[in-house]
Amino acid sequence: MPGKSHDELTAFERAVVEVLAKTQKGEVMTYGEVAGEAGYPGAARAVGGVLRRVDDLPWWRVVAASGRLIPHDPKLQAELLAGEGVKTVKGHVVFT
DNA sequence: TATCTGACGATAG
DNA sequence: CCTATCGCCAGAT
Numbered sequence: 001m002p003g004k005s006h007d008e009l010t011a012f013e014r015a016v017v018e019v020l021a022k023t024q025k026g027e028v029m030t031y032g033e034v035a036g037e038a039g040y041p042g043a044a045r046a047v048g049g050v051l052r053r054v055d056d057l058p059w060w061r062v063v064a065a066s067g068r069l070i071p072h073d074p075k076l077q078a079e080l081l082a083g084e085g086v087k088t089v090k091g092h093v094v095f096t
Numbered sequence: 097t098a099t100c101t102g103a104c105g106a107t108a109g
Numbered sequence: 110c111c112t113a114t115c116g117c118c119a120g121a122t
Contacts, residue, residue, distance in 0.1 A: 012119060031104050035118085045104040046119040052103055053120080059103075070103040077103095 003055040015039055016050045023061050026084045028093055030065045067092040 009017065015038035023029060029037075031044035040046070044065075051059040060080035063069055069077045069091050078088040087094040 010119080035104090040118075042116095043104090043118045045102065045117065048103040049101090049118090049120065050103095062103080064103085065105060072103060 003053050006054070006056060009054065012038070012040060012043070012046065013050050013054060016047055017054065017057060020057050020059075020061070023058055026086055028061050028063055028081070028086055031062060032065055034062060063093050067095060069093070 006017070016034060019029075019034050019037045031047045034047045035041060035043040038047070047062070051057055051062060059070075060077045061084075063077075069088065074091045078091070081088055081093065087096075
C-alpha cells in the first residue's frame with residue numbers, strides 16, 4: 001500500500017488535506033504555507049510527512065520554501081507541474 | 097513517556 | 110551553489 005486512506009486521519013492530517021484540496025491547477029505552495037493555512041504554523045516538516053503517508057493528494061503542488069522540488073523524484077514532480085503550466089529549472093520552481 | 101525519523105526552514109560558512 | 114547545524118512539529122515504535 002502506497003499510503004494511508006482518507007477515512008482515518010488525525011486532526012492535523014485532515015487540516016492539511018483540506019488546505020491542499022483548495023489548491024488549483026497551476027498553483028504552488030510551500031510546506032510552511034500549507035502548515036500555516038492548516039492552522040499549524042511551524043509544522044512545515046510534519047506537512048512533508050503527511051504528503052508522504054496520505055494518498056490522493058496533489059503533492060506535486062507543494063515545494064520547499066527555496067523552491068526546491070522533492071528529493072525523492074524531482075523529475076516526476078517537474079513533469080506534473082509542467083503539465084499545469086508551472087515552469088521549473090534545474091529542480092527548482094520558477095516563481096514569477 | 098522516551099527516542100528516532102523526515103517530501104522543512106533559517107542561518108552560517 | 111554546497112554542506113553543516115540547529116530549531117521546529119507530528120507520526121511511528
